[in-house]
Amino acid sequence: MLRNLRRIGSIVPTNVNYCTHARNFLPQLTKDRYPDVKRGDYAVLNENHLFHFVDLLGVEKVLNDPSDCEKYNIDWIKNVRGFSQCVLKPESTEEVSQILAYCNEHRIAVCPQGGNTGLVGGSVPVFDEVVLSTELMNDVISIDDTSGVIVCQAGCILEALDQFLSEKGLMMPLDLGAKGSCHIGGNVATNAGGLRLLRYGNLHGNVLGLEAVKADGEIVDCLSTLKKDNTGYHLKHLFIGSEGTLGIITTVAIQCPPRPNAINLAFLGLESFEDILTTFRKAKQELGEILSSCEMIDAKSLDVSTGHCQLKSPIKEFPFYMLIETSGSNNKHDEEKLNHFLENVMNDGTVLDGTVTNEPGKMRAIWELRERITEGLLHDGYVFKYDISLPIKDFYSLVPAMLEKVGKDAVRVSGYGHIGDGNIHLNISVPEFRPDILRKIEPYVYEFTSNLKGSVSAEHGIGFRKQKYIHYSKSESAIKLMKDIKKMMDPNGILNPYKVLP
Amino acid sequence: MLRNLRRIGSIVPTNVNYCTHARNFLPQLTKDRYPDVKRGDYAVLNENHLFHFVDLLGVEKVLNDPSDCEKYNIDWIKNVRGFSQCVLKPESTEEVSQILAYCNEHRIAVCPQGGNTGLVGGSVPVFDEVVLSTELMNDVISIDDTSGVIVCQAGCILEALDQFLSEKGLMMPLDLGAKGSCHIGGNVATNAGGLRLLRYGNLHGNVLGLEAVKADGEIVDCLSTLKKDNTGYHLKHLFIGSEGTLGIITTVAIQCPPRPNAINLAFLGLESFEDILTTFRKAKQELGEILSSCEMIDAKSLDVSTGHCQLKSPIKEFPFYMLIETSGSNNKHDEEKLNHFLENVMNDGTVLDGTVTNEPGKMRAIWELRERITEGLLHDGYVFKYDISLPIKDFYSLVPAMLEKVGKDAVRVSGYGHIGDGNIHLNISVPEFRPDILRKIEPYVYEFTSNLKGSVSAEHGIGFRKQKYIHYSKSESAIKLMKDIKKMMDPNGILNPYKVLP
Known part of the structure; x- marks a missing residue:
């Protein structure tokens, strides 16, 4: 494997802009806001533990100054706040393995953290769990431009990977608002969806293999780069979407589609949700295989982007908006399909106004209207x-x-x-x-x-x-099996405690 | 749920033609051909067990006459042969649950069987395991033509489902030679790939939910019909591809893509494997999103179809052949892309000869050349x-x-x-x-x-x-975790023993 092929973690602009408004206050400690959640019977970090971590990683990869630890304790939407006194920054799978073996032996709770862009408080400590950050694990290990497979460490930033792949005519199969900060390991651990799932499917389909470290430090090597491999249980899926509670993902292999030759983006104004449904059905029919994104925004959501974030909408105000993106191999064909579709929905009054563009700058400006809503809302x-x-x-x-x-x-x-x-x-x-x-x-x-x-x-x-609410979407039998799996894979419960399972 | 919406299992022709040649002999018993495999410490079926099964299911759903049991004991390529004295044909998840609860209690080994079209001896007993056949579980439970989700029982035949969906403008996301016989439950249990995985991805991406029965009879309900659901561990993937060793899949929910408006199929003759690679690369580039299948056949494989199966090739003889299929929403666009691509690869000499068609009969004839190789080989x-x-x-x-x-x-x-x-x-x-x-x-x-x-x-x-060879593709750590999972979910090892894990 080509280690250190290119270190790209630091070259990329952060797309998620922390609101200055939101930056200036510290949210209440989670333990105070949720007093019914009790600290588990884990070890309290002491000097010996810290010395061990420093021995293991070197002093520069162990933070324990409270001010250094602060940003790792707070989620970016300022919803939850832990009080960890220790952040570890391993650079390799082996270091992750050594950390977990030690923590498991000493019953030290661990909170894995990627880009800390999660929205459900999964990536920050609830109490004083040690934070294991993947931010130094940002090597691209290999890329095969024939098969389109990229292998990289968990801490690579999504947008950095996508930029890197663009030089090879490839793209990441997922895209989301937090792309400038989120780590691919966190994306996989949370089964992140995003803006183009409609076209490229979810990570269970796109992740070809991964390497993860179990709670006891054992490295589980499922790092296949093959599209098809039916040899035994498909273990990687246990880690995809388990939010760091069954193991810490350290390396991933991802199938990347070719970068399309042609991209077009329409921004539409509509009167009602019924019209959105009609437009979506027609888009599926007429745009078929080139439809790569279909998003809706209501007026109050767009107000956030145009108001708080001071972005400009390319059309006047409507109760609802849609973004419809096409990606294909032949721009002439795509434009014909898109124009035909747009003429249809505008002629019959389903869509009241719209603009369509294939200019990169204008497309970015339209996407910003959608992607910056989350951030802008914090101003409320x-x-x-x-x-x-x-x-x-x-x-x-x-x-x-x-x-x-x-x-x-x-x-x-x-x-x-x-x-x-x-x-x-x-x-x-x-x-x-x-x-x-x-x-x-x-x-x-x-x-x-x-x-x-x-x-x-x-x-x-x-x-x-959300863990109290999992039963609204999952059967008792499923939750029971989840608990059995958790118990088998992490009997001491050190991995991301207080998360996922009730 | 709409039970019994339509029973379709019986209306469909069988596409896998058992070779008359191969039909006339009985293969050696597996226990004799593989003497190093020893029977596990399971109960030997007795009259009490049989009476219980008859009580449970009714006499017509319990076979124990040796001649009735014979076809369930032999795989269709005549490679392995068990000697089960009992075949059970439950009609519902509840019946499967009751059977397994009883078998688990009495340590009776069970071999789940769908259409029995597997090629690795996974679907027939090795010794005297009770066969649990899904052939009566063939109800389509619901279909939603807006979301494209079909929910059906495990015993539905793949081709029957596809025909049924065609009336709604939808299609199954997988297609394989055995489609006329194979059951969707078996497809999911084995993570079947097939001819259009290239376009529609694998079953881990397309199965939205499933219901399965664990060895102890517990029904695990993961039957979501949602495209996105990140609430807890993604349990369905444990059952997808575990070949009936962790549970028996009884119901599935599958995301079905729209049936394309236009399909074109090219059959090409080439000189070398290098030329196949070049043609594939160009097809990906120029056909992009409309490429729905890309298959290769060498001369000796095609000889099987033209010789043993007496099919006619539309072009003269070459060392290699390719099938390239496009599926799209606009035939004019697709034909333009395909013609442009074919002109390119023929003008530069990469492809020596070829034919292209969109006539259903001619396309079927070309696909037969590819799909009947497996069957024809049995004549050798x-x-x-x-x-x-x-x-x-x-x-x-x-x-x-x-x-x-x-x-x-x-x-x-x-x-x-x-x-x-x-x-x-x-x-x-x-x-x-x-x-x-x-x-x-x-x-x-x-x-x-x-x-x-x-x-x-x-x-x-x-x-x-293949179980002895799993370590050639899987790491020790992965195999260990697989064994831990098997032990947790089926501690008595009654589900499809002697399979998958070494």
């Missing part, structure tokens, strides 16, 4: 965030239902998301966190979802904040 | 079959290497397969099984594969015949 104050899968016909019903429920307590109740995948991001922003508002929202929002057989976490995962 | 006598993934540049190197190894002992050493997925089917046919020839082939074929970091079973699975 505290945001209750929900990431829900619903049957497509019921997709938007959640937003008016929640508006009725929280009424004037909220600054904003808004929804946007991946209409093509049935996945809506519901945001309820309030001036500041209040338990009485939380009680108005939860568990109602989960009951509503469960009644429609939806998922209470479509792509963000369960993390810390 | 006994076939040593290998299903290997290799890095694409080394894809064909296996065939000349094996020819040199077995020399004149073989009737035929031939290779064909999914060049687009790096998966070759190597077949070495001999007049009849001989252990000395086997020793010339194995373990050499696996060592060869392992040295190139390939997979010793790309899509057929491990079954009975």
